[in-house]
Amino acid sequence: MRIKLDENLPAELADDLRRLGHLVDTVADEGLEGQPDPLVADAARRARRCLFSLDKGLGDLRRYPPKAYHGIVLFRFRRVGRIAVRRGVLELLSEVERRQPLRGLLLVASDSGVRVRR
Numbered sequence: 001m002r003i004k005l006d007e008n009l010p011a012e013l014a015d016d017l018r019r020l021g022h023l024v025d026t027v028a029d030e031g032l033e034g035q036p037d038p039l040v041a042d043a044a045r046r047a048r049r050c051l052f053s054l055d056k057g058l059g060d061l062r063r064y065p066p067k068a069y070h071g072i073v074l075f076r077f078r079r080v081g082r083i084a085v086r087r088g089v090l091e092l093l094s095e096v097e098r099r100q101p102l103r104g105l106l107l108v109a110s111d112s113g114v115r116v117r118r
Helices: 012-021 039-045 084-099
Strands: 002-005 023-026 050-053 074-077 106-110 113-116
Touching: 002 012, 002 039, 012 023, 012 084, 039 050, 074 084, 084 106, 084 113
Parallel strands: 002 023, 002 050, 050 074, 074 106
Antiparallel strands: 106 113
């Protein structure tokens, strides 16, 4: 899977995902840290990558219509520490992968599973 990792996810997650065979770019690697969500989402779209983020603003279907993107995965966990988030993303990854192709989908991945919003 082609992924753009938002800056609010643990940096170590990029290496974890790469080890699993995914092509990962990060917001930090591209100098987009601190940029507004529309710029980050547009960078993911232009690069044809699915955006992984914790930013619930990206779940706004009016501002970020799923059909305009190559997938957005919004992670929402009760526990928010680096270790818990990293573990949570990796535990839900196979469920996210089963939804491929992700183009045109907004997935909300949480402790209770993954749901699709269109």
